[in-house]
Amino acid sequence: MSLKNSVCLALLVSLAGCATLPTSGPTGKQVERSAIDPDTTLPIELVNVEASTDLPALEPVAASLRLAQLPPPPTDLVGPGDVLDITIFEAGVTLFAGSGSTPGSSGGAVPGVQAQRMPPNRVDDDGDITIPYAGKLHVVGHTVSEVEAMIRASLRGISQNPQVMVNVQQPITNTVIVSGEVARPGRLLLQTNRETLSDVIALAGGYRGNTKDLVLRVIRRGDSTDIAINDLIETPSLDVRAYPGDRLMLINNPRTYSVLGAPGSVQQFPFARSRVSLTEALATAGGTNPTLGDPAAIFVFRYVQNEQRNEVPVVYHFNMMKTGSYFLAQRFAMKDKDVLYFGNAAANQPSKVVQLISQLFSPILTVTSAVQTVQNSNR
CATH class of the missing domain: 3.10.560.10 (Outer membrane lipoprotein wza domain like)
Known part of the structure; x- marks a missing residue:
């Protein structure tokens, strides 16, 4: 048997022993x-x-409409962490002598109306504030006007018809937290409680990146909902109102x-x-x-x-x-x-067999041709 035939036979035997042919996956x-x-x-x-x-x-993109079920609260609702600026107006005898007086100071007969501004009063984690001579008042969940009425009632009988003015100096309750792919992340105050999700993004300086890759994650009272920004743009019903306490995170998620x-x-x-x-x-x-x-x-x-x-x-x-x-x-x-x-x-599969055999025999044919050329030249 010639060398050429021996090599070909060996290659055919090895090819027959292959369990499978190369493939990119199942049929x-x-x-x-x-x-x-x-x-x-x-x-x-x-x-x-x-x-x-x-x-x-199709998955209903309106599944996040459950966020719209919460009615917007009053913009002046008081909650834990808020810092209140309290001013008490009195006529005649006053409890707090001198503007900015501290608790425990003695009163005096002062003609006319006196405006006594108290030090900033932070609502504690239990929702309470402390008023001199009146003690603790539970103000969480009440509006500013209701807190004024509560302070006025607590001082009745101690002061002569006191009038009270309360302002939220540092609002915490009526805010949302915005983070992620926005220009100005941080705490954002809701001025009207009518701001929508897209309004909040705009107030935070707008989004960064391509809208097709952005997802808005809204965390509200322990419930998390993801809304694609393009869906928010194309489906106005998804653009629900932001709610105080919301956490909004704009995520780049290609x-x-x-x-x-x-x-x-x-x-x-x-x-x-x-x-x-x-x-x-x-x-x-x-x-x-x-x-x-x-x-x-x-x-x-x-x-x-x-x-x-x-x-x-x-x-x-x-x-x-x-x-x-x-x-x-x-x-x-x-x-x-x-x-x-x-x-x-x-x-x-048959074409793969032919292609594989062709690849296997091509070097042999090349070598054989070269050997024959050399042999012919030596004759």
């Missing part, structure tokens, strides 16, 4: 069989998208989807806009590789929340060899972290 049939396999440890739901009823329901299998390009793609359809995702990925992929085996892998609010894996199958699938793909919205998979074509 469409393999994906379907593994998804419905009853022995799989992860139960997967396979949805063949053949009609509009098979498309996943959304992406991954493309695997046999497409024109395997990589992770960012969302070009706030909404990307499957048709646009297929085009961005370069479509199905004509030599490796199967247009009838397009899959989208996604976690979906069921009625029990548990995440379950779902695989959506599109057969792009059918005309109607192109219209359905336009209505199918991609979601963050989706996996778009292009199935391998089962028919391309």
Whole structure:
């Protein structure tokens, strides 16, 4: 047996011993069989998208409207941390002699009306303030006018018809905290309690970055809600009123989807806009590789929340060899972290064998030709 034949035989034997040929992933049939396999440890739901009823329901962006159920409180509501500026007006005999007097000073007969301004009074964590001669007053949850009435009532019988004026010197209760991708993060006072979420962002100097990548997280009374900024812009009903005590965080959270299998390009793609359809995702990925992929085996892998609010894996199958699938793909919205998979074509396995054999034999043929050339030259 010649050297050439021996080498070829060895290569054929090694090729026959290969368990599998190189591939970029399973075929469409393999994906379907593994998804419905009853022995799989992860139960997967396979949805063949053949009609509009098979498309996943659009998640209602108005789910955050529960934030609008709280009516706006009065702008002068007093709460813990607020610092009150209290002035007491008295006629005739006064309890507090001299402007800015401290508790415990003795009174005197002073003609006319006297205005006595007390030192700044901070509402403690229990919601109380302390008034000289009157003691503690529980003011949390009351408006400024109600606090004035409470102080006046507490001094009745001690002072001659005192009149009280209360101003919130350092408001804490009627504020929101704004942080994240805004120009001026910090504590923001709600002047009217009619400011909406977008108003608060504007008052904080506006957002930084691209709106398609920004998410507004609203934390209200222990409940957290995320609203995409583009949804806030496009859906006015989402732009609800900010509520005192809200914490607003603008987060830069670029959304992406991954493309695997046999497409024109395997990589992770960012969302070009706030909404990307499957048709646009297929085009961005370069479509199905004509030599490796199967247009009838397009899959989208996604976690979906069921009625029990548990995440379950779902695989959506599109057969792009059918005309109607192109219209359905336009209505199918991609979601963050989706996996778009292009199935391998089962028919391309013989071509892979031929290609592999060609690659294996090409160096041998080259060497053989060179040896024959040398032998001929030596004759």
